[in-house]
Amino acid sequence: MFSLFICILIFTPIALVALQFNNNTENWDHIQQTVLTTYIFSTLILVLSTAILSTFIGVTCAWLVACCEFPGRKFFEWTLILPLTIPTYIAAYSYYDLLEMFTPMMIWIRSNFSPESMIYFNDIMVYLVTSLVMTSVLFPYVYLSTRASFLMQGNQLIEAAKTLGHKPSNIFWKVALPMARPAIIAGLSLVVMETLNDYGAVEYFGIPTFTIGIFRSWLGMNDMGSALKLSSYLLFFVFFILYIEKYFRGEAKFHQKNDSSRTYSPNLLKGKYSILAIFFCLLPLCLGFIIPITRLLFWASSVSGSFFDITFFQVIFNSIGLASVSSLLIVTLATILIFTSSYFQSKIVKVANQFAILGYSMPGAVVAMGFLLIAGYINQSMGYLLTGTLISLTFAYLVRFLAVAWQPIDSGMEKKCDQINQASRILGNSALISMFKLNLPLLKKSIIVAVLLIFVDIFKELPLTLILRPFNFDTLATLTYDLNSQAQLHESAIPALLIILVTIPPIIFLNNQLDDRL
């Protein structure tokens, strides 16, 4: 019962948004006639270009690191995941002047061709640069899942192909790549979700995506109905992607990595090929990590010591406290939910669970809207205020991040505990005993992984925290955003760096534990 209740609670915001699909709202005709196509096309272009770039970089790096041997390979193996520590909004502002670098070129185009061609050139550059910035911090999703696939699934086949005398390039195109397809798609779907979720970067670079449109109709036109309807469009787009992902993935699932050693002989790259390989791994590492970090460090170093007052340490404490407590809470709930569905073999709970974990696929903006809808109902009917308390913020995190806890725990449960639980039930042990005595010890590792994953996500989270936080309450993420919107670029580098630094150890730990978060 409890599980079902939680599932419904979490599912409600999503359902409320989805129900708006057929609602006709005040400004909908206007939106449809003027800006809807712009939103659709700019979102599609951005998503597509980011996806293509991420696939190219992610797959190439994964192939080099997993299937080849060259100097520095081991180093790249783990450093290539570091860009994941940088949220897109921080990446965008560490590259805030990247587009301005093309100014001389634009002026040259104007004086040698025409103002029109300058404007045209600018439009292309905007999308190119934005998707490049997004890719530089999102490609590791593809890299991680593809690398895992190259390591785990391809071994025997690749070896076989090799003994049959195929060239490495042939093996890559004909064997390894097709086999890695589900993994690539899985990584890509995360890249796409994160791109759709982004508000900071697209606002920075001026791309009118759906998320921008949602905020514009909600806040700019004061038309929550149209905003919800746009959200529902976005939601169906997400459903569509999830469907594609499921379709391509088929029955294949990723498992936790037990052994990272490679069981077959890698291609030894020599001479100019090894230099090329190093260059190819170094480039995304520089773009996604070294350059942003160096710039942030440079800005931070010019900030005077008086910045580090008591309030700043309070902010650090807030961030760590909030992320720790919420992640523990979310993982506890996830464990209970998964356990009940495993122990009681309940179909309803299983289906409800499936819906509840959709939260992660939804852009934070959509979750916030759904949440405000509910908060409004509760406030009117029960007179109790949900906004602006830590409880409500934690609940919003729960809706958004439950899925993140789901994957590792669920796959752990399926592998290790399903049969035990059924046996235990037949033997007449109570649910509580089964859970504490039998499951928890076995699931320890999965649970740690889940806690860390959510901790990292909440630590970086911006839009939900921004809207729902209590009085006088700042986290490192909101402080970064606030300082940045006051154009205090140098000061905002400090909380941004802290976010990155704190998330590096968990990310490295996770890399060792897990090949994929799906």
Added chain:
Amino acid sequence: MLKNVLPNLIRLTKIFSLFSILSGEINIYSHRHYDSDKILFKKFTQQTGIKVNVVKGSADQLIQRLVTEGENSPADILLTVDAGRLERAKKMGILQSIDSKILRKNVPQLMRDPDNNWFGLTVRARVIVYAKDRVKPTDLSTYEALAEPQWKGRIAVRSSNNIYNQSLLASILAANGSDSALSWAKSVRGNMARSPRGSDRDQARIVASGLADIAIMNTYYLGVMSNSPDITDQEVAKKLGVFFPNQDGRGVHINVSGAGVTASSKNKKEAIQFLEFLTSKNSQEVFAKENYEYPLKVRKNKSKLLKSWGKFKYDQLQLSILGDNNTDAVKIFDKAGWE
């Protein structure tokens, strides 16, 4: 389990939120993040002993939050930039009418809500800024003239998601009607040097870099930039001149940042006291000195920098009309393809 825990949790958070009500503080939802405000909040607490709590956030989200919270909202004051937004907040019923002689005296009539739901605190002028080395002030005249083909590929201005632009268009709409507002927005969008993005400050930078020749922006950003610790910003500001348009007609478009007491306020007396404090002569000087905004009595400003830009005539449009026209302005931007 749930039956027992939930009511207790609710009780617990209620105690926390009651806390602030009992000890006589004021709670502010603020969009403004300037040092001037910090200084003034501190001064207020020193003078009155009333503690000031602040939630900073984007105004639109704060307004949305106030609507959701309804009567239960802990906020006493909504502090934000742009009359269009304040008027929107009023229309949503989250502000209340305040009867204060001091406020009526300190705040000129066009800079406050006719029903006294909100009051302006500082004045900002949205002007044309030009590259001194390429543009003569005599080339410039009115906002309307920016639609002329001679400006093709030469104008820098930010996105229409920004309320300053929405209010500017709302004022043009009020002056010229919706057909000519639409054709104006279309032509200006066509004259832009690049698709709109970035802040007002970024527009200044584009002009300084040579990509555009003129920009539409608020004056105080130029003040902030010329006093910035960043040398490149100082140099940008040096290259730019300020032009007040429409001086032969209705005058330059002005706007306010302002505040209102929320309908749900539990500390109304203190909240009014706070607004009166912010409109006092001393506070007005702090706004001008720290943030380069014009005081409510625009012509009485004492700041050297502000004086150096010169005196100007400003549009006498009742600022609440900016709010009335806001949705129409947004729709015109949509139609004009101004992102």
